Amino acid sequence: MSAAETLASSVRADAPPAILLERVNKWFGALHVLRDVSMQVATGERVVVCGPSGSGKSTLIRCINRLEEHQEGRIVVDGIELTDDLRSLDAIRREVGMVFQSFNLFPHLTILENCTLAPIWVRKMPKKQAEELAMEYLTRVRIPEQAHKYPGQLSGGQQQRVAIARALCMQPKIMLFDEPTSALDPEMIKEVLDTMVELAATGMTMICVTHEMGFARQVADRVVFMDRGEIVEQGTPQEIFGNPKTERLQLFLSQILRGH
Amino acid sequence: MSDIAAPAALPASRQPPVRMTGPLAWLRENLFSSWWSTAVTLALAYLLIRYALGFVDWAFVNAIWSVPTGANGLPDTSSCRNNPGGACWAVITEKHRFILFGTYPFDEHWRPMLVCALFVGLYIVSAMRRFWNWRIVPIWLVTLSLIGVLMWGGVFGLTYVPQERWGGLPITLILATFGLAFAFPLAILVALGRRSKLPAIKAICVLYVELIRGVPLISLLFMASVMFPLFLPEGMNIDKLLRAQIAIILFAGAYLAEVVRGGLQALPKGQYEAADALGLSYWKKTLLIVLPQALRLVIPPLVNTFIGFFKDTSLVLIIGIFDLLTAGKTAIIEPQWQGFGVEVYVVLGIIYFIFCFAMSKYSAGLEAEFNRHRRR
Numbered sequence: 263m264s265a266a267e268t269l270a271s272s273v274r275a276d277a278p279p280a281i282l283l284e285r286v287n288k289w290f291g292a293l294h295v296l297r298d299v300s301m302q303v304a305t306g307e308r309v310v311v312c313g314p315s316g317s318g319k320s321t322l323i324r325c326i327n328r329l330e331e332h333q334e335g336r337i338v339v340d341g342i343e344l345t346d347d348l349r350s351l352d353a354i355r356r357e358v359g360m361v362f363q364s365f366n367l368f369p370h371l372t373i374l375e376n377c378t379l380a381p382i383w384v385r386k387m388p389k390k391q392a393e394e395l396a397m398e399y400l401t402r403v404r405i406p407e408q409a410h411k412y413p414g415q416l417s418g419g420q421q422q423r424v425a426i427a428r429a430l431c432m433q434p435k436i437m438l439f440d441e442p443t444s445a446l447d448p449e450m451i452k453e454v455l456d457t458m459v460e461l462a463a464t465g466m467t468m469i470c471v472t473h474e475m476g477f478a479r480q481v482a483d484r485v486v487f488m489d490r491g492e493i494v495e496q497g498t499p500q501e502i503f504g505n506p507k508t509e510r511l512q513l514f515l516s517q518i519l520r521g522h
Numbered sequence: 523m524s525d526i527a528a529p530a531a532l533p534a535s536r537q538p539p540v541r542m543t544g545p546l547a548w549l550r551e552n553l554f555s556s557w558w559s560t561a562v563t564l565a566l567a568y569l570l571i572r573y574a575l576g577f578v579d580w581a582f583v584n585a586i587w588s589v590p591t592g593a594n595g596l597p598d599t600s601s602c603r604n605n606p607g608g609a610c611w612a613v614i615t616e617k618h619r620f621i622l623f624g625t626y627p628f629d630e631h632w633r634p635m636l637v638c639a640l641f642v643g644l645y646i647v648s649a650m651r652r653f654w655n656w657r658i659v660p661i662w663l664v665t666l667s668l669i670g671v672l673m674w675g676g677v678f679g680l681t682y683v684p685q686e687r688w689g690g691l692p693i694t695l696i697l698a699t700f701g702l703a704f705a706f707p708l709a710i711l712v713a714l715g716r717r718s719k720l721p722a723i724k725a726i727c728v729l730y731v732e733l734i735r736g737v738p739l740i741s742l743l744f745m746a747s748v749m750f751p752l753f754l755p756e757g758m759n760i761d762k763l764l765r766a767q768i769a770i771i772l773f774a775g776a777y778l779a780e781v782v783r784g785g786l787q788a789l790p791k792g793q794y795e796a797a798d799a800l801g802l803s804y805w806k807k808t809l810l811i812v813l814p815q816a817l818r819l820v821i822p823p824l825v826n827t828f829i830g831f832f833k834d835t836s837l838v839l840i841i842g843i844f845d846l847l848t849a850g851k852t853a854i855i856e857p858q859w860q861g862f863g864v865e866v867y868v869v870l871g872i873i874y875f876i877f878c879f880a881m882s883k884y885s886a887g888l889e890a891e892f893n894r895h896r897r898r
Contacts, residue, residue, distance in 0.1 A: 287754050298615040308833060318582045323783075327797060327798075327799055329795050329799065350802055352803070355798065355799060355800070355801035358799075359799070360796075362792060362795065362796065362799075364790075364792050366792035366793060366795060367796070368793065368795035368796070368797075368811055369815070370814050370815050370818065370892075379800070379802075379810060380800035380801060380802065382802065383802060384802060384806075385812065394771075409574045412894075428800075429799075429800075432801065
């Protein structure tokens, strides 16, 4: 656990929060999926969000880069409030990278093109520079040799590592992970988690929705437990896993531990 | 079997079962596998050979390729009339220039001929992926202006030929090329518009598609040629060919829009979300991520519609425009050539087939090339 402590020390408590949510509410039709959710994520902090399916955890992080719109409350990312203003949305999406459960690589582009697309077209980076940057990140996720293949030619674990590299190529300040290992075969989960652990060690601000409790213990500064659209309990991994206070968290932990 | 924990050695791989190959095995398996199959094969083979031989007799062995000029200065087709078992290709020999170029002044036929060659050249160049960049725009502009100059004339010492005298293959190629070249971008915009979140844009696009799709092309052409001029102010007149062209563009646009929309709908939502999450704007997302994938998905129905419209241009005959088919029909109106329609229609069919088959083959190649990324 010493690794977690040294990582935790990189969090600067005095800096303004990277992400601020205040009493956020969201409905899908009549279904109340987020209920008065408030939380802060400090710059450099690594937060793991867990909870049973349908608890609103994916919706929560999809609200942070406005893939979903919240209906009530405030969301401030990197000092910019999320509103209907398209310019603020563009600014936020440039600073927030996202990794999806189903990878969502662009199948008609090569791995390298997947990684250089946004830097070239959004950041206006020269092509050569973007390619050098992409190769740097592909090397970091340990698949530089696949750069000229198409996503369909790669395994699931490799595709997800490419998706991480693609998001990193935009050099975001914040990374969101939406169940990045849920669609993977068991033997590929580790390679993706290893990549994420390495990323965490660089001091990146991260919010991960995941059920990988080993990962949470290893890198999370804080674990947030959600159920039925609200944050039920949060704390350090030791507190959450070692000393769950609420009945709902105890029930959830007993269920996922039985599964493992 | 129950002892799954034991690290058993892998069982030796077996060879796949032996399959007979070669043409003889194929014949036996597919054509003569049972007495019933054998009987059908023999019966069909008999019919096939009989009619193939009959056609060869008609088209080649007994055919007449030219006829002498009669006493009145007109071709004497009596030899053809006395030869019911053979084709009279003399009608093509005599009339091919009229069929191809219609009533275009006879001495100027080199001009529409060059135009046809330019069109074919334009298709070939456009089909080469090497030219799929900004260079294609000037190539099209220059070629199409050249075609306009050649057809109309009136400059560079070319005699002026009014549009009413144009006819034959150039008309078909003009209607099809301009029609699809304008209808395709229009269709993409309409398909995107139909999925727009803005209610006004969506409503306009839906209205356009449903209105145009709800009427036959013939009535649209009638409207363009007969009714439309009534609404124009006195003395103002838009070229008849242009009006038909616009009708064809609008019609093809509505059909193609639905094909493109099918492709847009087939794209997984995750692709849109990934593009959004990377910060791509609507147009960048559409041009770089959505359309390249959506259009690849719909190459077969897209080309299907293209081919359909290439042939549908022949409907302009009802408003008196001399396209290839109309020119062919008109060629056999003269009394001495009446009754030789089959020969003319066979030739017209071959010309249409060449263009449509080329489109079809090209699309098959394009599909294979474009879907390379799906192969493992």
